[in-house]
Amino acid sequence: MDSILQNMVNIRIFTIFTVLLLLSQAVSTLDVIAGNDVILICPLDGDYPEWTGPSNLASPLTNGTEVLEPGFEWSGTKDLKISFVNTMNTGDYKCSNGSDEGVVELNVLSYFVSVSIFDTVFTESGETLKVTNGEDLTVECWVVNGNPAPTVTFRWQEGAQGLPDVSNVTIDTTEKENSNTYLVNASVTFKADISVVDNHRLYCVASFDVDEANDTEASALIYVIYLMKEDNGITITCIYTFEGENTTAEDVYTIDVPFSPIEIVITGDPNANVGLSGEADVELLCRTNAGNPKPTLRWYKGTKDGELLNTTMFDVTETDDLYNGVKVSQHVLIKVDRSMDKTLITCCTAANELCDSVELSVSYPPEILAPQLSQYRVYVYNDISIPCIVDSNPDSILVWYKQNGTDTNMIKNNTDSTGNTFNLEIVRASKNDSGIYECEAWLESLGQHTAVNRTTSLEVLDLPSFPRVSVYMEDNAPRVQIVTNYWAPEIPRKFYLQFRKSSGIWLEIAKPYHDTQPGQANLIYNINFKDIDLQSNTNYEVRVKSVDEYGLTSFSTVQSFTSSSISEEEVDENTVSRTQYRNAILISVFVTAGIFLVIILIIVCLVKNGKCQSSSSKSYVM
Numbered sequence: 001m002d003s004i005l006q007n008m009v010n011i012r013i014f015t016i017f018t019v020l021l022l023l024s025q026a027v028s029t030l031d032v033i034a035g036n037d038v039i040l041i042c043p044l045d046g047d048y049p050e051w052t053g054p055s056n057l058a059s060p061l062t063n064g065t066e067v068l069e070p071g072f073e074w075s076g077t078k079d080l081k082i083s084f085v086n087t088m089n090t091g092d093y094k095c096s097n098g099s100d101e102g103v104v105e106l107n108v109l110s111y112f113v114s115v116s117i118f119d120t121v122f123t124e125s126g127e128t129l130k131v132t133n134g135e136d137l138t139v140e141c142w143v144v145n146g147n148p149a150p151t152v153t154f155r156w157q158e159g160a161q162g163l164p165d166v167s168n169v170t171i172d173t174t175e176k177e178n179s180n181t182y183l184v185n186a187s188v189t190f191k192a193d194i195s196v197v198d199n200h201r202l203y204c205v206a207s208f209d210v211d212e213a214n215d216t217e218a219s220a221l222i223y224v225i226y227l228m229k230e231d232n233g234i235t236i237t238c239i240y241t242f243e244g245e246n247t248t249a250e251d252v253y254t255i256d257v258p259f260s261p262i263e264i265v266i267t268g269d270p271n272a273n274v275g276l277s278g279e280a281d282v283e284l285l286c287r288t289n290a291g292n293p294k295p296t297l298r299w300y301k302g303t304k305d306g307e308l309l310n311t312t313m314f315d316v317t318e319t320d321d322l323y324n325g326v327k328v329s330q331h332v333l334i335k336v337d338r339s340m341d342k343t344l345i346t347c348c349t350a351a352n353e354l355c356d357s358v359e360l361s362v363s364y365p366p367e368i369l370a371p372q373l374s375q376y377r378v379y380v381y382n383d384i385s386i387p388c389i390v391d392s393n394p395d396s397i398l399v400w401y402k403q404n405g406t407d408t409n410m411i412k413n414n415t416d417s418t419g420n421t422f423n424l425e426i427v428r429a430s431k432n433d434s435g436i437y438e439c440e441a442w443l444e445s446l447g448q449h450t451a452v453n454r455t456t457s458l459e460v461l462d463l464p465s466f467p468r469v470s471v472y473m474e475d476n477a478p479r480v481q482i483v484t485n486y487w488a489p490e491i492p493r494k495f496y497l498q499f500r501k502s503s504g505i506w507l508e509i510a511k512p513y514h515d516t517q518p519g520q521a522n523l524i525y526n527i528n529f530k531d532i533d534l535q536s537n538t539n540y541e542v543r544v545k546s547v548d549e550y551g552l553t554s555f556s557t558v559q560s561f562t563s564s565s566i567s568e569e570e571v572d573e574n575t576v577s578r579t580q581y582r583n584a585i586l587i588s589v590f591v592t593a594g595i596f597l598v599i600i601l602i603i604v605c606l607v608k609n610g611k612c613q614s615s616s617s618k619s620y621v622m
Contacts, residue, residue: 054091111213141204233324286347290325388439
């Protein structure tokens with residue numbers, strides 16, 4: 001039995017039941033180290049339940065007495081054994097007998113990782129990383145097959161002193177792969193000084209914060225080339241003369257000094273006019289000075305952290321006579337539309353160490369955003385503003401017209417406006433202002449024949465009858481009476497009572513009151529202010545706000561009143577005043593506190609006199 005416990009991990013799956021009904025499963029996560037055997041124990045009644053597991057495994061895992069997934073087998077007649085579990089077995093497992101089920105989440109841990117180390121600039125993987133003296137070297141480390149994600153650090157070989165600090169590690173990528181393990185990409189950058197780092201070994205270490213896991217590491221020897229980039233491409237010939245013979249041989253070597261470009265620039269015209277087609281092409285050129293090997297360029301929409309552009313590109317290369325490196329000029333053709341105006345386009349070398357950016361300027365014809373309503377309404381003698389808003393670059397010419405029968409005429413108070421917003425202002429609207437209005441917009445460079453337009457209608461309505469508002473003082477409190485008119489408009493309205501201190505801010509009672517319906521007698525509403533906290537002996541104003549189904553508002557005439565001065569003697573003997581209520585509250589608080597204080601003092605006195613004894617005692621030696 002002990003040997004079984006040492007070599008297997010037994011996992012029990014639990015379920016929660018009520019007396020009559022299965023409510024839910026108790027889902028727990030159980031961690032198991034890869035390479036162990038696992039037995040999943042089903043707590044349900046019956047033999048050979050149906051087992052299901054993660055989507056990457058057979059579905060279902062079992063069918064009667066048959067087990068459908070390789071590496072799985074029955075343990076008894078209910079439990080399921082997984083031999084040599086691996087990370088692909090991570091996931092939820094369920095057993096079911098048709099009416100109940102048990103569930104557990106299995107998380108397979110993997111501490112056996114693979115570590116690779118290489119140079120990001122020249123992608124030279126292996127035991128030796130070459131770098132030119134004085135340049136910055138960025139070393140990347142890739143760790144795969146770990147679960148959870150390991151911690152990645154860098155260190156120099158044991159006993160090394162005075163070397164650059166490599167504790168500032170950048171984690172570039174941590175992502176979970178299909179194998180349920182993590183890929184971690186970390187990097188560190190330092191200056192390659194030949195007198196300091198040459199011929200020293202740098203280690204990348206992947207570690208887990210558990211006792212069961214050992215550190216995994218990879219290393220590379222840093223080889224600093226003691227050459228300048230001016231030496232790149234120089235040919236050295238070595239001639240051999242064999243002693244005692246007249247024959248000679250020679251070897252020819254070409255010095256290869258890797259170095260990065262130090263300049264990058266974007267040229268070309270970033271301006272585009274999409275016109276009526278809606279699209280245009282922008283051709284840009286990204287150029288570097290010499291590098292060895294040939295610099296690789298990447299284009300981004302936005303900054304270097306933005307979206308990588310996938311578009312037509314072609315390179316033109318040129319050998320640099322001074323350093324025998326390669327200059328790269330890369331052309332890119334970008335399809336642009338109105339949405340790309342002011343978009344940043346960035347060109348970088350492959351390691352993102354050098355970048356240049358340019359902002360696109362896209363000209364596009366107007367698109368009308370407002371008016372959004374097909375019909376506007378206003379009461380006669382009221383003002384109305386109807387917006388015409390367009391999106392264009394540059395700003396458009398905007399004009400308002402009013403349609404009169406078959407004619408379309410520029411309205412009287414309209415002037416040509418250059419700008420992307422132009423409001424049609426109608427002051428003290430009359431019935432003659434009703435009609436169809438049209439906003440028209442075009443770019444001056446394209447001409448009015450390319451104009452776009454949008455129409456809307458305006459209906460000027462008669463002012464509705466106002467309800468009659470009266471204020472009566474009853475029992476030292478105001479009562480407001482609203483009387484509707486029997487000739488109410490056909491458009492349904494609601495009334496809201498508003499009040500304020502004289503010249504103050506209007507406050508509104510949220511309860512609506514309905515207007516008279518056509519054919520009905522007038523309605524009477526009484527609103528009592530007793531429940532409203534009015535200040536005594538203060539001037540107040542009231543009015544009624546009318547809101548119809550179109551959202552149009554109008555206001556009744558304003559009525560004024562002065563609230564009364566209410567003294568304690570004027571209060572009914574069965575009514576508690578606000579002052580009395582507050583005083584009663586304060587008295588009750590102090591009385592309650594006094595009672596608790598007396599109780600505490602009594603308990604303290606009893607304890608001191610030995611009247612209270614504990615059920616257990618302790619002795620202390622002072």
